[in-house]
Amino acid sequence: MTVTLKEVATRAGVSRSAVSRTFTEGASVSAKTRRKVELAAEELGYQPSLIARSLATNRTKLIGLVANNFRNPVFLEVFDLFTQGLQKRGFRPLLVNLSTETDPEKSLHMLRQYRVDGIIIATSTLPPSFPNAFRKAGVPVIHAFGKVDAGSGVHVVGIDNKKCGEMAANTLVERGYRNIALLGGPRSATSTQDRLEGFVTQLGKLGLEPTDIRFARNYSYSAGREAMSELLAEKQVEALFCGDDLICMGAMDAARGKGLKIPEDIGFLGFNDMNMAGWSAYDLTTIHQPIRDIILSSVELVVAMVGDPDRSSETRLFACSIVERSTLKPLPKS
């Protein structure tokens, strides 16, 4: 059915090695044989089998792409950039969806069975034991959006979540808010924990304490909305720092549903700066997470590691910044 090396070799009147070499980067073939081979390959519609090549070279050019949050819009950008970045460099993403996987161990086995050259884990809601397991298996692994975690040999690319928490605290206090609550993403996410820590600490330094702290059950509009409804039923707050724009939009709609005006009655500060944050129905002031930088850097790093597996472990943190829109009171004139 499919055309193989051998048939091309026969047709071109050369050895199998010659054919192999014309299809191998940087191998030694004369212009003449190359022409003959290419002609024969063309005529036969030959496509080298990457499977066979992988077996022989022990390189698959496959990168495992592991995620467990397929419903958050930021992952659109994540997937887009990952796949493009990998494609551009001649690698292919093998997608793993951990959303419903009870046993991440199984995914590890699967990825090992496919002999992926490297792995990118894009989530902050997995315990470090997961990336570490891959590392122990000797596979290059990048933990994007991960928690800085010294000494495990896992490369981390992301942001400094603690600093972001501090930034949020400063931003809200600067604008005169005092009665401030935090509505985080899932409590188990390391990003949530770190932001919380930075936020509370910085608030403390400014002599304040959060009025309320709670966590949405996941990164969704409805989770944000629900959590906010509960919060409003119990307490009164002047401003809210949310762990994610989606959650924040849900929270905004809950507040509006109670007749509150934004930002007069209540201020909102989101996180991520996803596309929708700019929609005029929300026009959300938010902290921009440099997804693009994170992804591009992760791809670059994983490819580099494939070339040099002993490359020493590295942590790359990118800066976040406030994107000013209309859900917070402006800075008072000083």
Add this chain to the structure above:
Amino acid sequence: MTVTLKEVATRAGVSRSAVSRTFTEGASVSAKTRRKVELAAEELGYQPSLIARSLATNRTKLIGLVANNFRNPVFLEVFDLFTQGLQKRGFRPLLVNLSTETDPEKSLHMLRQYRVDGIIIATSTLPPSFPNAFRKAGVPVIHAFGKVDAGSGVHVVGIDNKKCGEMAANTLVERGYRNIALLGGPRSATSTQDRLEGFVTQLGKLGLEPTDIRFARNYSYSAGREAMSELLAEKQVEALFCGDDLICMGAMDAARGKGLKIPEDIGFLGFNDMNMAGWSAYDLTTIHQPIRDIILSSVELVVAMVGDPDRSSETRLFACSIVERSTLKPLPKS
């Protein structure tokens, strides 16, 4: 570095075939040898190489997943369901991003080189020549969201876009709208073309003609917003049928920006019923596209085809339905 069959065989004191057979579904091994082998494998941390197996069996269990629209939120659901569905059946998705690919031919080569067992193409913005090329190469291919296209041997799973166009026309006219415009997705999408046709035809049957027809440059909020601004500058309309919820939300915000009230001054009918359509800031009346059914069915079909490549070509169309929210006037009491 990695443990192979041979080492397990030696350790277990059996032949390589015996090891292979214990890891092969439905092969003949006695309970005793199986135990020995499993023990040895466990001790050595053996993981069978799917690469080697693929080479020997000529089956990779890899399914190519081709898309070219990574920025539309419906694809979150699409990716989630695809990957889960494939995983559940022991297949793995090899992701191909055609967004920036100028030459789809290259992707075809790549997928053929990886010897994928099947391909799912999830887009309506590719010419039928693309899926057909795969089919010609003898690879099972499912065109999800595709255009019904007889005789090419490509399986199509999706909806009847013409009928949806008719449904939209009926819905708007029923509610008393007469001055109706269409704001479609990209003109090149077959789904857009079919909906347009159904819409205009049905309107014609009802004695009407669309006030305006235009197309957003892509499936995005901003494209919808821009197109709507242009439309409003030129014409006055009572209701708009949009080719996508995102586009529709952009259009709504453009209308609101001009001071129009929804649905009093202008009605909106979206398409897809994506999550965000239910957000209270929009609360969009829209046509539900049964993404879930389409994906699950596509996965099922592609897996079936891998098992039986000569299975005859099939088209599966699912029904769409109106989801009533608040961007259209209610049906007049009859």
Add this chain to the structure above:
DNA sequence: TCACACATTGCAACCGGTTGCAAAAAATGG
């Protein structure tokens, strides 16, 4: 023209599994 260096080529072993086939072992029945 010849000796030499260097580029190109083919041979054959290897990558890590699967599988048809025949031999060996176990189970069955008389």
Add this chain to the structure above:
DNA sequence: CCATTTTTTGCAACCGGTTGCAATGTGTGA
């Protein structure tokens, strides 16, 4: 207990490439 059937096992060839090595071919300078 033996002949027969059925199950289990190992051998060896194969899947489609790559690559070290030795042999061949080509080009250079003297």
